[in-house]
Amino acid sequence: xxxxxxxxxxxxxxxxxxxxxxxxxxxxxxxxxFLALAVNPSFYRHNITIGAAYLSFIFGxxxxxxxxxxxxxxxxxxxFLLSMRQHDYGMFLILGAKRxxxxxxxxxxxxxxxxxxxxxxxxxxxxxxxxxxKLLIGQLDLEIHHFQAFVPQAVLWTFVFFLVVFCLxxxxxxxxxxxxxxxxxxxxKQKPVKINQHPLWQIFEAIIGLVLLAIAYAAMNSLGSLLxxxxxxxxxxxxxxxxxxxxxxxxxLITALLKRRSFAYRRLRLFTLGQLKFRLPAYTRILTxxxxxxxxxxxxxxxxxxxxxxxxxxxxxSYYAMLVTQHEPxxxxxxxxxxxxxxxxxxxxxxxxxxxxxxxxxxxQPLRGIRFQPQNSQYxxxxxxxxxxxxxxxxxxxxxxxxxxxxxxxxxGTTKMLSSSRYRRIRGKERWLQLIHVPDLVKDYxxxxxxxxxxxKAQPASKDLLxxxxxxxxxxxxxxxxxxxxxxxxxxxxxxxxxxxxLMFKVLSAASDDRLRYRMLIKIGTREQLLKRSIHVELxxxxxxxxxxxxxxxxxxxxxxxxxxxxxxxxIWLPFLLFAMLYAGYYVLTVKLYERSVLx
Amino acid sequence: xxxxLKVDQVTKTYGKKHxxxxxxxxxxxxxxAAGEFVAIMGASGSGKTTLLNLLSTLDQPTTGHILxxxxxxxxxxxxxxxxFRSQSIGFIFQDFNLLENLTNRQNIALPLTLxxxxxxxxxxxIDELADKLDIKAILNKYPVAVSGGQKxxxxxxxxxxxxxxxxxxxxxxxxxxxxxxxxxxxxxxLLNQRDHVxxxxxxxxxxxxxxxxxxxxxxxxxxxxxxxxxxxxRPAFYQELIAYLGTGE
Numbered sequence: 001x002x003x004x005x006x007x008x009x010x011x012x013x014x015x016x017x018x019x020x021x022x023x024x025x026x027x028x029x030x031x032x033x034f035l036a037l038a039v040n041p042s043f044y045r046h047n048i049t050i051g052a053a054y055l056s057f058i059f060g061x062x063x064x065x066x067x068x069x070x071x072x073x074x075x076x077x078x079x080f081l082l083s084m085r086q087h088d089y090g091m092f093l094i095l096g097a098k099r100x101x102x103x104x105x106x107x108x109x110x111x112x113x114x115x116x117x118x119x120x121x122x123x124x125x126x127x128x129x130x131x132x133x134k135l136l137i138g139q140l141d142l143e144i145h146h147f148q149a150f151v152p153q154a155v156l157w158t159f160v161f162f163l164v165v166f167c168l169x170x171x172x173x174x175x176x177x178x179x180x181x182x183x184x185x186x187x188x189k190q191k192p193v194k195i196n197q198h199p200l201w202q203i204f205e206a207i208i209g210l211v212l213l214a215i216a217y218a219a220m221n222s223l224g225s226l227l228x229x230x231x232x233x234x235x236x237x238x239x240x241x242x243x244x245x246x247x248x249x250x251x252x253l254i255t256a257l258l259k260r261r262s263f264a265y266r267r268l269r270l271f272t273l274g275q276l277k278f279r280l281p282a283y284t285r286i287l288t289x290x291x292x293x294x295x296x297x298x299x300x301x302x303x304x305x306x307x308x309x310x311x312x313x314x315x316x317x318s319y320y321a322m323l324v325t326q327h328e329p330x331x332x333x334x335x336x337x338x339x340x341x342x343x344x345x346x347x348x349x350x351x352x353x354x355x356x357x358x359x360x361x362x363x364x365q366p367l368r369g370i371r372f373q374p375q376n377s378q379y380x381x382x383x384x385x386x387x388x389x390x391x392x393x394x395x396x397x398x399x400x401x402x403x404x405x406x407x408x409x410x411x412x413g414t415t416k417m418l419s420s421s422r423y424r425r426i427r428g429k430e431r432w433l434q435l436i437h438v439p440d441l442v443k444d445y446x447x448x449x450x451x452x453x454x455x456x457k458a459q460p461a462s463k464d465l466l467x468x469x470x471x472x473x474x475x476x477x478x479x480x481x482x483x484x485x486x487x488x489x490x491x492x493x494x495x496x497x498x499x500x501x502x503l504m505f506k507v508l509s510a511a512s513d514d515r516l517r518y519r520m521l522i523k524i525g526t527r528e529q530l531l532k533r534s535i536h537v538e539l540x541x542x543x544x545x546x547x548x549x550x551x552x553x554x555x556x557x558x559x560x561x562x563x564x565x566x567x568x569x570x571x572i573w574l575p576f577l578l579f580a581m582l583y584a585g586y587y588v589l590t591v592k593l594y595e596r597s598v599l600x
Numbered sequence: 601x602x603x604x605l606k607v608d609q610v611t612k613t614y615g616k617k618h619x620x621x622x623x624x625x626x627x628x629x630x631x632x633a634a635g636e637f638v639a640i641m642g643a644s645g646s647g648k649t650t651l652l653n654l655l656s657t658l659d660q661p662t663t664g665h666i667l668x669x670x671x672x673x674x675x676x677x678x679x680x681x682x683x684f685r686s687q688s689i690g691f692i693f694q695d696f697n698l699l700e701n702l703t704n705r706q707n708i709a710l711p712l713t714l715x716x717x718x719x720x721x722x723x724x725x726i727d728e729l730a731d732k733l734d735i736k737a738i739l740n741k742y743p744v745a746v747s748g749g750q751k752x753x754x755x756x757x758x759x760x761x762x763x764x765x766x767x768x769x770x771x772x773x774x775x776x777x778x779x780x781x782x783x784x785x786x787x788x789x790l791l792n793q794r795d796h797v798x799x800x801x802x803x804x805x806x807x808x809x810x811x812x813x814x815x816x817x818x819x820x821x822x823x824x825x826x827x828x829x830x831x832x833x834r835p836a837f838y839q840e841l842i843a844y845l846g847t848g849e
Binding site (some may be wrong): 120258261262264265266267268269270271275277278476517520521522523524526527528529530 | 622644656658677679682683684685686687689691702706709711712713714716719720722723834
């Protein structure tokens with residue numbers, strides 16, 4: 001009988017269970033994804049060549065943060081589970097079930113729901129880790145080694161963490177059930193909405209929130225002097241500051257708007273503001289988490305993206321990307337694929353006395369080099385200027401092209417540059433080499449890589465010389481930054497998934513209660529269009545507020561990465577834009593699901 | 601007198617063709633004149649709620665026509681239907697249906713803001729009606745902080761603030777204690793007599809129904825007997841009702 005009742009309850013609130021279950025799955029999936037990197041030391045030993053100690057600290061700290069966030073999320077999800085089942089438990093008690101039996105049911109339900117979600121989350125996490133990893137490595141041409149989707153320790157730790165939290169939650173649910181009176185269980189839904197605390201206390205809280213944020217931002221700005229303390233002060237300051245801000249500051253703001261009759265007495269604004277006023281304090285924890293997750297996700301993607309643009313800088317550090325000394329069909333085929341290349345061919349003759357170049361050739365197609373001009377500003381890349389190499393310098397060993405030529409010709413003795421007539425008179429075998437410059441090495445990377453392979457195969461002797469070109473510089477840069485870039489983007493995507501699911505979960509879990517309000521508004525003649533607009537504004541506020549706070553967190557927090565990356569704010573609009581598009585996608589999805597839930 | 605409401609041969613059938621169908625209303629006919637206070641009485645399952653849903657434009661009849669203030673409801677589209685509800689109909693529900701996240705004043709203001717009434721005019725209109733309904737002192741409180749009777753008077757204010765053509769009341773005293781119920785019914789009666797508010801109340805309670813001037817009995821989806829109060833006192837009318845119900849007709 002009890003089982004039948006339990007199943008009926010599940011069927012009745014299938015949509016709510018679906019929301020709860022998908023929320024839990026995403027939480028465990030993200031937790032696994034993070035651990036798959038964090039507890040895989042061979043990954044960062046092989047991919048991170050700078051700041052490894054710094055990184056293991058960041059990961060340690062990351063695990064603590066993610067555990068706190070996941071813990072809060074799970075506690076919230078469990079109280080949602082209990083609120084869904086409370087009425088049914090009350091019914092079981094009326095039917096004569098003993099409290100001990102009900103407790104067992106609560107524990108079993110909570111733990112089984114948790115375990116099912118965790119296992120599904122880990123399996124999805126495995127797949128998602130593999131997919132995201134493959135996509136990132138493939139799409140961004142990252143030089144990543146020892147990355148694996150299946151990390152046994154990560155599976156174990158995710159499982160243990162979730163099991164422990166679900167057991168604790170189950171015990172918490174049981175003791176709450178024991179403390180509640182039967183009538184309270186049956187009438188849980190009819191509990192009135194709590195009215196906000198005293199306005200003065202709200203203003204006080206709002207000020208505390210602002211002060212805490214200011215302290216946190218100052219700490220993040222002083223990584224140099226405070227070292228790791230600034231992480232703790234920064235993180236917890238942001239966490240508490242955001243909490244107070246959401247708990248009070250925005251409520252104060254909305255109360256002020258509600259008092260402005262000329263603003264509030266228009267169409268459904270009263271209702272929208274009323275919804276927000278009561279939502280914000282109830283959403284405090286979730287909005288705080290969202291803003292922190294937003295900051296973490298956006299920060300990770302920004303830092304990852306910044307490493308990516310640093311790779312571009314590496315690609316600009318040499319003028320010539322590659323050289324070829326043969327025109328075999330395969331090489332010709334690859335050369336034809338290059339985008340707007342400059343490919344001068346230089347001839348030379350080698351005799352026992354030395355090597356000879358044709359001056360006319362160098363006049364016609366001058367050798368070019370790159371001059372590096374560092375920038376002092378935090379907001380611009382260093383400038384790489386191409387310049388024409390002076391003719392008299394070509395044969396000197398010190399200059400880049402001269403050194404290159406000397407190496408290429410690989411003979412002893414002097415190098416001489418002769419007029420065309422004198423050059424023609426030199427007896428010796430003439431050879432040639434072709435230098436390749438492309439405006440965008442990143443774009444032609446695959447083709448250049450192929451050319452290098454073909455050249456090394458055709459001329460094994462000159463294999464080492466190939467390392468003198470732009471391709472090698474760029475590949476070195478890739479190796480140096482790929483690990484960070486991969487981690488940044490990977491974790492950013494993981495955090496973004498969790499962030500969206502957290503907010504969506506909270507909004508949708510309240511939908512069944514909100515449905516009544518919308519029904520009432522429909523009854524008194526509110527147009528559907530107006531209701532939809534109210535929903536859009538209300539949910540947009542819930543999405544935008546933590547986003548704005550999260551963005552400020554990121555802009556300030558990037559200070560902490562100054563030691564790892566140059567000019568962390570440069571080109572920041574790109575990751576912000578990409579992130580905004582993804583975030584907007586989640587907003588639209590949540591709005592559509594919510595509308596279907598409350599208006600149909 | 602002009603008819604505010606006219607219900608003409610209305611039927612309502614639930615269930616699709618080729619499935620088992622259930623006819624909740626089987627050709628209902630009646631009308632309510634301007635300034636009348638009519639009660640519709642019936643037991644559970646008699647078709648009361650179905651009829652009220654049709655009158656309030658929340659549902660459409662299978663056949664037949666409903667006219668409110670001369671407007672045939674079947675000719676309205678969804679948008680017009682919503683506008684019509686917000687302009688011509690006032691609702692009082694059994695469980696108040698107040699929005700607990702708005703103060704009582706804001707709850708009452710809603711129908712006016714929906715109609716786009718000038719923001720300066722809203723508060724004076726609320727204050728005037730609150731005076732009549734004796735709820736001025738609780739206007740700035742939230743619904744949760746006032747008694748059931750007061751909540752229902754706030755709901756009445758919200759239903760009447762935009763001067764609708766007809767007030768539809770669905771078991772308005774169902775969630776009230778006897779004293780509050782009495783107060784609410786007196787208020788509705790007063791509004792009808794003094795301000796000529798046309799009222800249609802659906803109820804199963806003879807005491808509530810005795811406050812109306814005319815009672816229509818609905819049974820198995822049809823309007824049966826009709827009882828008029830005439831010049832009788834309310835207690836006498838109530839006794840007559842009890843006697844009528846006692847015969848089981």
